[in-house]
Amino acid sequence: xxxxxxxxxxxxxxxxxxxxxxxxxxxxxxxxxxxxxxxxxxxxxxxxxxxxxxxxxxxxxxxxxxxxxxxxxxxxxxxxxxxxxxxxxxxxxxxxxxxxxxxxxxxxxxxxxxxxxxxxxxx
Amino acid sequence: xxxxxxxxxxxxxxxxxxxxxxxxxxxxxxxxxxxxxxxxxxxxxxxxxxxxxxxxxxxxxxxxxxxxxxxxxxxxxxxxxxxxxxxxxxxxxxxxxxxxxxxxxxxxxxxxxxxxxxxxxxxxxxxxxxxxxxxxxxxxxxxxxxxxxxxxxxxxxxxxxxxxxxxxxxxxxxxxxxxxxxxxxxxxxxxxxxxxxxxxxxxxxxxxxxxxxxxxxxxxxxxxx
Numbered sequence: 001x002x003x004x005x006x007x008x009x010x011x012x013x014x015x016x017x018x019x020x021x022x023x024x025x026x027x028x029x030x031x032x033x034x035x036x037x038x039x040x041x042x043x044x045x046x047x048x049x050x051x052x053x054x055x056x057x058x059x060x061x062x063x064x065x066x067x068x069x070x071x072x073x074x075x076x077x078x079x080x081x082x083x084x085x086x087x088x089x090x091x092x093x094x095x096x097x098x099x100x101x102x103x104x105x106x107x108x109x110x111x112x113x114x115x116x117x118x119x120x121x122x123x
Numbered sequence: 124x125x126x127x128x129x130x131x132x133x134x135x136x137x138x139x140x141x142x143x144x145x146x147x148x149x150x151x152x153x154x155x156x157x158x159x160x161x162x163x164x165x166x167x168x169x170x171x172x173x174x175x176x177x178x179x180x181x182x183x184x185x186x187x188x189x190x191x192x193x194x195x196x197x198x199x200x201x202x203x204x205x206x207x208x209x210x211x212x213x214x215x216x217x218x219x220x221x222x223x224x225x226x227x228x229x230x231x232x233x234x235x236x237x238x239x240x241x242x243x244x245x246x247x248x249x250x251x252x253x254x255x256x257x258x259x260x261x262x263x264x265x266x267x268x269x270x271x272x273x274x275x276x277x278x279x280x281x282x283x284x285x286x287x288x289x290x291x292x293x294x295x296x297x298x299x300x301x302x303x304x305x306x307x308x309x310x311x312x313x314x315x316x317x318x319x320x321x322x323x324x325x326x327x328x329x330x331x332x333x334x335x336x337x338x339x340x341x342x343x344x345x346x347x348x
Contacts (some may be wrong), residue, residue, distance in 0.1 A: 001179055024180065028172050031210075031246045035278070044208075046168070089181050096229050102313045103174040116181060120165035122206025 001097060003083035004067050006059055013057035013069070014096050016111050022049045023071075023078060024110040046108075052078065054108060059083075070110055080109035096122045102114050127156045131261050131269070132200075133224065133256045135163035135212055137191035137308040140198070143274055144237060145300040146293020147339050150199045158200035158233055161224070161335035162191060163252045168209035168308075174313035194306040197299065203227065213251035220251075221258035228259060228269065235272045236260060240342065243283065260275035261346060272341035279339075284318040287340035294337045302330065 004032040026046035036092070056072035069080040082098035089095050093112040097105055110116065130151050132140055140148065140160045149159050167184035180284045190203065195202040205223065207215065228236065241253035253273060261269055272289055281287070293300055304311050 001176065003315050022330060024339065026180070028168075028170050032246075033247050035276075041129075085180060092180065095179050095181060097179065097327065099172065103172050103176040104178065104313065105170045105172055110180065117184070119183055120167060120206050120208060121204040123203045 001087040001095065002061070003065065004083060004086050004096065006061055006067065008059075009059050009067075009069075009094075009096065012086070013059060013071075013089070013111070016094070016113070017055070017057065018053060018055055019113060020051055020053050022051055022112050022115045024048050024108060024116050025050075025078060025080060026108040027080075027106065029106070030104070046095055048118065054078070067096075078109070082107045084110060108112065124211040129152060129182050129232055130156055130158045130235045130237065130248065130339075131161060131233040132158065133161045133163070133236060133238040135207070135246070135250060135252045136166045136169070136209065137162055137187040137251070138166070138194070138304070138310045140191075140200075140308060141194050141300070141303040141307060142336065143239075143276075144339055145198055145232060145303045146337075147237070148200050148301055149222055149293070149296045150291060152199045158198075159233070160195060160200055160202050162202060163205045163212055163248065164207045164209040165204065166209050169310060171310045171313050173309040178309050183309065187307070188311060190307045191236050194303045197303045197306055201279045210248060212248040212255075215251070215255075217251070217255050217258060220255035220263065223322060224256055224259035225262050228263070233269045236269050237341065238271065240275040240280070240284075243280050244278040245276040249276060253283060257344065257346075260344075265346070267348070271346075273344050273345040274339070274341050284342055288343040289341040291339040291341075292337065294333055294341055297329070297333060298335060304336075 028044035045123045052073050054071040054073050058070055060068045067083045068081045083096045084098045086096045096109045098107040100106055151158050165184035166187040171180045238256040239249040239253040240252050244250040260271055
């Protein structure tokens with residue numbers, strides 16, 4: 001992935017306007033947060049392949065080269081904060097993610113017209 | 124310990140075999156015992172993406188599958204991927220997973236099955252795959268049932284469970300264990316940092332790693348039929 005450039009990602013977000021799209025939204029502090037830190041407890045949530053349609057999308061810059069993205073849906077919103085990097089995956093899937101200084105994923109927002117993969121290798 | 128006929132290891136993630144049981148696998152293989160790793164998921168929801176990052180959420184599964192292939196080559200063990208999704212194992216139907224595992228265990232016919240401790244595995248996937256493994260073994264006739272060793276991860280497991288029944292001191296094979304761990308670049312590079320990029324491990328780093336990873340403890344599971 002590469003660092004988010006606001007205008008480029010805004011253009012990418014607009015490509016999906018008013019189309020039925022699949023989203024992956026996620027945040028995590030890792031499965032071992034409370035194992036390694038006495039003060040921490042594990043927090044995480046993800047939604048994979050929920051289908052939505054958004055009529056408006058905006059990316060906004062925040063402190064420290066991170067960004068917020070909001071998608072306006074007919075009946076609600078999709079929101080992600082702390083996004084730092086982006087990539088077009090397999091040519092047409094828009095991936096955005098926030099990483100900590102050690103490269104670990106903290107938050108992700110991904111948009112695609114086709115579903116994201118749910119099949120792992122099975123021998 | 125008497126020589127095992129075949130050992131099956133059942134953990135949910137690519138790298139669990141190397142961090143948890145690489146030394147055990149190496150020693151089993153030295154005795155000529157075949158070892159098969161049944162890996163529950165492709166680790167697709169891991170948050171480590173490599174350092175510097177080499178993966179994203181969507182590419183991670185394939186990258187980790189390839190890393191696991193390499194680790195199993197280093198450890199000289201067979202690998203079967205079970206195809207579940209990372210972080211979902213506890214939400215699967217336990218008995219469905221157990222039936223899947225039972226079929227594989229009967230096909231491979233091991234004398235010993237190693238998995239996590241179903242209560243003290245820390246990661247929900249660890250506990251879930253261990254609980255399903257216990258159900259799978261319960262379904263097998265006691266005369267034909269392989270032994271099971273459970274591996275705890277909880278920091279104070281010796282206080283909870285007492286002295287382990289089986290301990291593998293793997294410090295004499297430590298370089299090879301670290302080589303297997305290092306094969307999991309996307310996961311290990313952030314944790315182990317620069318030490319993996321050196322040809323030989325630095326002495327102090329090696330000592331620190333040995334303290335955490337130098338001994339592999341197991342508790343013999345009592346099925347108490």
